[in-house]
Amino acid sequence: MSDFNRGYARTVPADRADMSVDAGLRSFMLGVYNKVALGLVLSGALAYVTSSVAPVRDMLFQVTADGRFAGYTLPGMVVVFSPLVLLLVSGFAMRNPTAKSTSMLYWVIVSLMGASLGVLGLVYTGTSLVSTFLITATAFGALSLFGYTTKKDLSGFGSFLIVGLFGLIIASVVNIFLQNSMMAFIISVVGVFIFAGLIAFDTQRLKMTYYQLAGNDEAMGVATSYGALSLYINFINLFQFLLSIFGDRR
16 A cells, blocks of 8 residues: 555656656546546445434434434444544555455445545535535646646655644644634644645646556556545545535534
8 A cells, every 4th residue: 555655656757747648647547536436426325324314323423303413323433433444454454455455445445434424414504515515526626637737746745745634633633632613723724725735746646656557457456546545535534624614514
């Protein structure tokens, strides 16, 4: 996983990396984007089920009499933290990843995250969810296009964002105990900028990965799944941070 997670080869000839038309690259990126899109569709469907189907909802979430979120059940906590556990474990366990195993990892994580996103339907209004999703999708498209077309090397910027991401995680954990609304707002604003930047960075990283691996079908399959997972996680986090800032609560 580390081969595709946050690094890419920097020995790619400039004339290849700057090619505006490359059928192979287009096919590779289209495969990544299709996988992200299907992942978002699956996540949306599962989120709807876990927020609207009473038996499933009550298995994962504690709700008030009027249907608002009041907390997680034990199975709900398992679903929420399982994607993180899987990511950490797979980083050590999958030393020689295959296209099949990484694709399976992608769909399992997407399914678990989708199920956990049902909480958003219990906290925010449907109008807020739809409008924020459209804003996120538009921003995602623009940022990914920038990462794909820019000739500026974003690797240094990406390293800065990753350091910021660790700081964001620490601040979020601390605020779980502090429950400070101002700190939560600052975390959300910083989170928007970090994941917006990561979308552009990861897109460029995927482009460089293609030039590094072109011709190796198995490695390209692995890169497609890991690339889709990176962009999917960026999208979901950007969506949630935007929702926490602009969303209307039920």
